[in-house]
Amino acid sequence: MPALPRLRTGNPxxxxxxxxxxxxxxxxxxxxxxLTTALLTYQEARNAIxxxxxxxxxxxxxxxxxxxxxxxxxxxSQADLDSLRVQLxxxxxxxxxxxxxxxxxxxxxxxxxxxxxxxxxxxLKASVEKRHVPAFQRVDRSGDPWxxxxxxxxxxxxxASALTVYAQLPLSAEESNVEALVSAAQRGxxxxxxxxxxxxxxxxxxxxxxxxGLRQAAGRIAEGKLDTRLEVKGADxxxxxxxxxxxxxxxxxxxxxxxxxxxxxxxxxxADVSHELRTPLAAMTAxxxxxxxxxxxxxxxxxxxxxxxxxxxGKLARMVEDLMEVSRFDAGAAALHLDxxxxxxxxxxxxxxxxxxKRVTAELPADVRAGLDPRRLDVVVANLVGNALHHGGEPxxxxxxxxxxxxxxxxxxISDSGPGIDPEVLPHVFDRFYKADSARARSEGSGxxxxxxxxxxxxxxxxxxxxxxxxxxxxxxxDLPLRLREAGEPVTEGDGDPPDDDGGAxxxxxxxxxxxxxxxxxxxxxxx
Amino acid sequence: xxxxxxxxDDAAVRDGVSLALRRRGHEVAAAASGEEGLEVLPGFRPDIxxxxxxxxxxxxxxxxxxxxxxxxxxxxxxxxxxxxLDVVLGLEAGADDYIVKPARGEVLEAxxxxxxxxxxxxxxGTPAVAEPGPAPVETYGELAIDRAGxxxxxxxxxxxxxxxxxxxxxxxxxTPGQVFxxxxxxxxxxxxxxxxxxxxxDACVMRLRTKIEDTPRxxxxxxxxxxxxxxxxxx
Numbered sequence: 001m002p003a004l005p006r007l008r009t010g011n012p013x014x015x016x017x018x019x020x021x022x023x024x025x026x027x028x029x030x031x032x033x034x035l036t037t038a039l040l041t042y043q044e045a046r047n048a049i050x051x052x053x054x055x056x057x058x059x060x061x062x063x064x065x066x067x068x069x070x071x072x073x074x075x076x077s078q079a080d081l082d083s084l085r086v087q088l089x090x091x092x093x094x095x096x097x098x099x100x101x102x103x104x105x106x107x108x109x110x111x112x113x114x115x116x117x118x119x120x121x122x123x124l125k126a127s128v129e130k131r132h133v134p135a136f137q138r139v140d141r142s143g144d145p146w147x148x149x150x151x152x153x154x155x156x157x158x159x160a161s162a163l164t165v166y167a168q169l170p171l172s173a174e175e176s177n178v179e180a181l182v183s184a185a186q187r188g189x190x191x192x193x194x195x196x197x198x199x200x201x202x203x204x205x206x207x208x209x210x211x212x213g214l215r216q217a218a219g220r221i222a223e224g225k226l227d228t229r230l231e232v233k234g235a236d237x238x239x240x241x242x243x244x245x246x247x248x249x250x251x252x253x254x255x256x257x258x259x260x261x262x263x264x265x266x267x268x269x270x271a272d273v274s275h276e277l278r279t280p281l282a283a284m285t286a287x288x289x290x291x292x293x294x295x296x297x298x299x300x301x302x303x304x305x306x307x308x309x310x311x312x313x314g315k316l317a318r319m320v321e322d323l324m325e326v327s328r329f330d331a332g333a334a335a336l337h338l339d340x341x342x343x344x345x346x347x348x349x350x351x352x353x354x355x356x357x358k359r360v361t362a363e364l365p366a367d368v369r370a371g372l373d374p375r376r377l378d379v380v381v382a383n384l385v386g387n388a389l390h391h392g393g394e395p396x397x398x399x400x401x402x403x404x405x406x407x408x409x410x411x412x413x414i415s416d417s418g419p420g421i422d423p424e425v426l427p428h429v430f431d432r433f434y435k436a437d438s439a440r441a442r443s444e445g446s447g448x449x450x451x452x453x454x455x456x457x458x459x460x461x462x463x464x465x466x467x468x469x470x471x472x473x474x475x476x477x478x479d480l481p482l483r484l485r486e487a488g489e490p491v492t493e494g495d496g497d498p499p500d501d502d503g504g505a506x507x508x509x510x511x512x513x514x515x516x517x518x519x520x521x522x523x524x525x526x527x528x
Numbered sequence: 529x530x531x532x533x534x535x536x537d538d539a540a541v542r543d544g545v546s547l548a549l550r551r552r553g554h555e556v557a558a559a560a561s562g563e564e565g566l567e568v569l570p571g572f573r574p575d576i577x578x579x580x581x582x583x584x585x586x587x588x589x590x591x592x593x594x595x596x597x598x599x600x601x602x603x604x605x606x607x608x609x610x611x612x613l614d615v616v617l618g619l620e621a622g623a624d625d626y627i628v629k630p631a632r633g634e635v636l637e638a639x640x641x642x643x644x645x646x647x648x649x650x651x652x653g654t655p656a657v658a659e660p661g662p663a664p665v666e667t668y669g670e671l672a673i674d675r676a677g678x679x680x681x682x683x684x685x686x687x688x689x690x691x692x693x694x695x696x697x698x699x700x701x702x703t704p705g706q707v708f709x710x711x712x713x714x715x716x717x718x719x720x721x722x723x724x725x726x727x728x729x730d731a732c733v734m735r736l737r738t739k740i741e742d743t744p745r746x747x748x749x750x751x752x753x754x755x756x757x758x759x760x761x762x763x
Contacts, residue, residue, distance in 0.1 A: 278608045282629035283544035289633040290551050317630045337726050339710050340756060374711055375725065 018211075019204045026200030027193065034192050038185035046178045053174050054136060054147060057097075061151055061167050062134070064091045069153045069163060076103055076163070088165065097169035102129075103162050120166055124150050132160035138171065145171040210238040214245060226253040264331075271327040277320045284313045322448040326432065329455040336373045336459050338483070343368045343377075343410065344400050350381045351398070360385060361395055365402040370410050371483035376456040380464075383453040384414040384476045392416025392474055403482055410462075412478040420468040429466045430454045529553045530644055533574035535565035535591065536606065537583050541629070545578070545606075548633035562586035566594060574601070576640055578627075581607040581618055589621040596622040602643045602691050606631075619731030624692040625718065626728075642719045646695050666701070669763045671740060671749060673701055682740060692717070693736040696729075700750060700760035709757040733758055 068087055072080055081101045088099040100120075127135040128150035136149040146168055153163040213230060220228040228249055230242040288310040295303040295310075328334045344364030351357050381398070388396040393416055401411040421429060428434045433447040457464045462480035469475045532554045536542040539560070546556045557572045559565035562583045569577075577595060581588035592603055605618040605626035618626050624643050627636065665674045672681040675698060680687045689697065696717050700708065708716070710726035718728055733752075737744040751759055 275608060278629050279538050279541060282608065282631070283538070283540035285630035286541070286544040286548040286633050286636065290548060293551075314632075320630070321628075339726060341709070341711060 019201075019208060022204040022207070023197060023200040026196050026203070030193055030196035031189075034189045038182075038189065042178070042181055042185060045181050049174050049177050050138070050171065053171065057147060057167070057169055058134065058136060058149055058151075061088075061097075061149055061165065064088055065151055065153055065165050069161075072163065084165075088167075097167045100166040100168075102164045102166070120148065120150070124148065128152050128164050128166075145175050147171050207238070210242065214238075214241065217245065217249075221249055221252070226256055267327055267330050270323060271331070274320050274323040274327060277316070278324075281313070281317050281320060285317050288313050319448070322452060325452050326448055326455070329452070329459075334455070334459055336376070338371045338373055340369055340371050341374050341377075342366070343370050343372065343412075346372070346374050346377055347381050347398060347400060347412070350378045351385070353378075354382060354386075356385060356389070359389060359394055359396065361397045363397070363399040365400060368400060368402050368410070370480065372460065372480065373456075376459065380453045380456050380478060381412070381414070383449040384478070387449060388414055388416035388418075388474070388476075391418065393418030408482050410480040410482045412480070413475060414478075415469055415473055415475040417473045420472055421466060421474045423468070426466055426468070430464070529555060530575040530640065531555045531572065532557070532576055532578060532640070533565060533568060533572055534558045534578045534606075535562060535583065535588075536578070536580040537561060538580075541580075545636065548636065552633065552637055562588070562591035562594075565591060569595065576644060577601055577603045578606050578636075578640075579603055579623070581605055581614060589617055592618070592621040592623055596690060600688065600690055600694075602646075604639060604643060615725070616727055616731060619728060620734065622690055622735065624690065626725075643691075646691065646717065646719060668701065668704065668761060669748060670742075673697070680740070687739050689739060690735070692732050693739065696732050696736060697740070697750075697760075700758065704761040704763075705759060707753045707757050707759040713758065729758070 065088070068084060068091075072084055076084070081103055085099045085101045088101070089097070121137065121139075124135050124137050127133050129152070132152040132154070134149070134151045136147060139146050139148050147170075149167045149169075151165045151167070153161050153165060155161045210230075210233075217228045217230050226249060229246050232239050232242045232246070291306045291310045295306045298306060325334075344366055347364055348357075348362065351360055351362060385396060385398060396414070396416045399413045399415075401413065403410055425434075430450050432451045454464045457478055457480065460480050461483075462478065464479070465477045467475050467477070532549055534542060534545055534549070534556055536545065536558065537560055542558045542560065546558050549556045557568050557574065559568050563585055565577075565579075566586075579588050579592060583591065586594070588605060588607075592605070595601055595603060603623045605615075605623040606629060607614055607618060607626055608629045615626055624646075625639055627639055631639075665672050667673075670683045674680070678694060680689055680694065680697060696713065699713070699717050710729045713729045714726065717732075733750055734744075737747050737750055740749050741747045748763060749760060751761070753759055
């Protein structure tokens with residue numbers, strides 16, 4: 001039972017954790033896949049776009065150079081180089097390229113070569129002018145990407161000439177294409193991630209709902225509602241789990257029902273046996289006084305036999321009574337009839353009724369009032385005092401502790417001056433039929449007295465302790481709740497003070513309900 | 529010595545109880561069934577009836593009601609079942625007391641004497657009887673109580689009260705307005721010096737109410753003081 005609250009408070013956290021973990025997991029997977037896809041796509045697309053424009057540009061330039069270069073006189077003059085440059089620049093179709101023509105170190109005069117004064121990197125220059133291999137390179141000119149192409153011109157016989165053409169063209173169109181790709185990827189990723197969260201939540205709900213159902217069902221089982229069953233849907237692991245849970249609950253219910261049946265059977269058996277014993281005992285008990293009276297006039301052997309029979313009949317009758325009482329307690333049929341009583345007075349009457357006043361010292365402060373069942377308190381006190389007188393030693397003392405103002409407990413202490421109780425026996429004194437001294441197999445009592453006393457105290461919602469006092473002798477302490485009338489309830493004792501405004505319509509009812517309420521409250525405490 | 533009618537189906541108990549009572553000087557008539565008991569009743573004219581609850585044919589509750597309907601005879605239930613329900617049902621059927629079997633002869637005797645003493649009403653020394661009141665008949669609302677004649681009337685009609693009910697009414701009405709706890713009533717009216725059963729009081733109050741109140745559910749005369757007990761009036 002104590003595990004239940006922990007389970008309850010722990011579970012929502014666990015649920016939250018599970019949901020969060022599922023969502024985060026989904027998100028990470030989605031983000032990684034989106035990112036990877038975007039990255040690869042971007043790279044491939046970018047390369048393809050750039051490659052294509054480069055190829056076109058290079059081929060274009062080569063075609064132009066090849067068609068114009070042969071017409072150039074060898075060696076060309078400055079003006080020849082200039083005109084070649086102009087021709088090439090014009091032929092660049094839609095291409096906005098800059099051309100620079102070099103002939104073995106001599107540059108076309110132009111207006112200073114390539115726009116923006118881009119220095120042609122040495123690597124490119126060397127590759128083109130020394131090894132006569134066309135080369136191109138992407139360069140960054142004030143933040144914008146440009147393509148730089150170096151093209152050696154071959155003579156008609158295939159030998160390398162000293163003429164070299166450089167071209168420079170902007171890649172901004174391609175760049176903006178690539179940028180569009182990136183932003184497309186970005187725009188696509190966000191909705192995907194949002195969608196992922198939604199899907200993750202849906203999936204989490206799908207998983208967690210059965211889990212929550214399982215948790216609630218387990219809670220109900222723990223509360224004792226053994227007929228709890230789960231609805232089995234589908235054929236997944238959750239369904240398997242639900243099925244197993246249902247099997248478990250069914251088994252549990254079966255075995256509990258079986259246990260209860262056995263228990264009630266044995267209870268009924270005890271009650272039936274006791275009851276059946278009552279009728280013959282009723283006949284025997286009624287006439288034992290007759291036997292006792294006549295014993296004196298009988299033959300001594302017969303007389304002792306008659307006295308024995310009479311005595312044992314009495315014991316048997318007492319034991320049957322005690323057994324009936326115990327079976328009533330076991331069946332939960334023992335009822336508490338509370339009355340507000342003067343506790344000291346009640347205890348004094350118990351002692352008087354059994355003529356114990358002379359043998360028992362009583363410290364009973366006056367005016368201690370409590371809501372008690374006087375008949376049951378009588379049983380408790382009589383049992384404890386009788387026990388002390390028989391098994392302990394005189395003087396026996398009964399002390400009622402007057403409760404402090406505001407206290408809610410009532411203590412009654414019964415102590416004797418005997419040898420006390422063997423510490424090994426102490427934990428068992430309230431056990432049924434427990435015999436403190438195995439040599440003393442039979443005693444005055446039924447062996448149920450203390451057990452019954454304890455049940456009576458428990459029925460009141462109190463407790464009972466046994467201990468040895470340091471001065472010797474056993475001390476039994478009865479701890480009872482001091483149930484007093486609530487302050488708000490009218491204490492009507494005089495005239496002209498109606499107990500209930502609307503007459504007694506509820507009067508008898510409330511008198512009974514009062515007791516019923518207290519009884520059930522006490523019963524709950526008892527079973528708790 | 530009181531004459532006792534014992535209605536008990538078990539032969540051994542019947543013989544045993546009869547023997548014990550005869551030895552104590554009672555004149556005992558024993559009946560083995562409720563029907564037989566009802567037959568014997570008019571001829572034998574007992575002072576008290578000891579009635580077993582579980583009887584073949586008419587059971588104890590019914591026999592009790594039948595006897596009550598005709599005469600104000602004290603009845604003690606003799607029951608082997610001490611369970612609450614049986615006791616309460618027995619008391620509600622009109623029994624004056626109950627004894628759980630098995631009981632010793634002296635217990636039977638003591639309980640019978642207590643009931644008889646209580647129902648021997650003229651000997652009952654309630655204060656109001658001792659004082660020669662201005663009127664022999666006290667009236668409370670519609671209720672007229674004649675303490676000397678032991679007659680209670682309501683609206684001019686005599687009510688037939690069982691001995692316990694009469695005793696309880698006389699005791700409560702002797703000091704109108706004073707509250708008595710169940711325990712006090714047990715001691716004074718039932719003369720149970722030990723811690724008796726407060727169900728006796730509750731059952732008797734309920735029966736009394738059905739006879740004297742206009743509406744038993746909202747009693748005028750015998751009122752409940754919740755958590756404490758009962759009182760007569762104030763009207």
